[in-house]
Amino acid sequence: MATTDITEQNFAQTLDDNEIVFVDFWAAWCGPCRMFAPTYGAAAERHPDIIFAKVDTEAEQALAAAASITSIPTLMAFKDKTLVFSQPGALNATGLEEVIQAVKNVDMNELRAQAGPLNV
Numbered sequence: 001m002a003t004t005d006i007t008e009q010n011f012a013q014t015l016d017d018n019e020i021v022f023v024d025f026w027a028a029w030c031g032p033c034r035m036f037a038p039t040y041g042a043a044a045e046r047h048p049d050i051i052f053a054k055v056d057t058e059a060e061q062a063l064a065a066a067a068s069i070t071s072i073p074t075l076m077a078f079k080d081k082t083l084v085f086s087q088p089g090a091l092n093a094t095g096l097e098e099v100i101q102a103v104k105n106v107d108m109n110e111l112r113a114q115a116g117p118l119n120v
Contacts, residue, residue, distance in 0.1 A: 003044050006053040008063040014053060015081045020103060021051040025067065025074040027058050033073045036090035043096050050100070077103045082111070 006014055006023065015021055024040050026033035044052035057064040057072055067076065070088075077085035077099065084106050085099055 003041055003052045003054050006055050006063075007060055008066075011055075011063060014051060015078050018051045019080060020049070021053060021078045022100075022103075023053045023055055023067075023076045023078070025055045025057050025064055025069045025072055025076070027056065027072055029058075030072050032090040036073050039091065039093050039096055042093065043100060047100060075099070079103055079106050080108050082108065084111070 003024070004014070022040075022043075024033075024036070026037070028034075040052060040054075044050075055063055055067075057069060067074075072088070073090055074086065074088045075091065075096075076083060084103055087099075091099065
């Protein structure tokens with residue numbers, strides 16, 4: 001499966017509709033972003049059970065700001081609508097594969113138990 005462009009309008013729906021979503025925050029002028037793109041695209045092909053989304057930070061400045069993006073590329077991963085990974089910088093294929101496996105292996109019940117109740 002190819003990567004999917006995500007916008008402020010469909011970001012929340014994408015998280016709601018999918019168990020695991022990776023999001024690459026990038027820009028066309030960013031050299032490391034362009035170098036990471038083929039690695040990210042290849043991972044999308046290898047893992048059709050995961051959504052691999054891309055956010056163009058130039059076109060989606062409000063979404064990038066809401067996600068507190070200060071450096072690109074930044075890769076985020078969500079599982080069950082919960083942010084479980086966020087890291088700036090381009091990963092190589094091995095590093096990206098390790099992150100993918102780690103996200104797949106996150107036990108959300110254990111994660112929620114560790115977080116405890118919300119004090120609102």
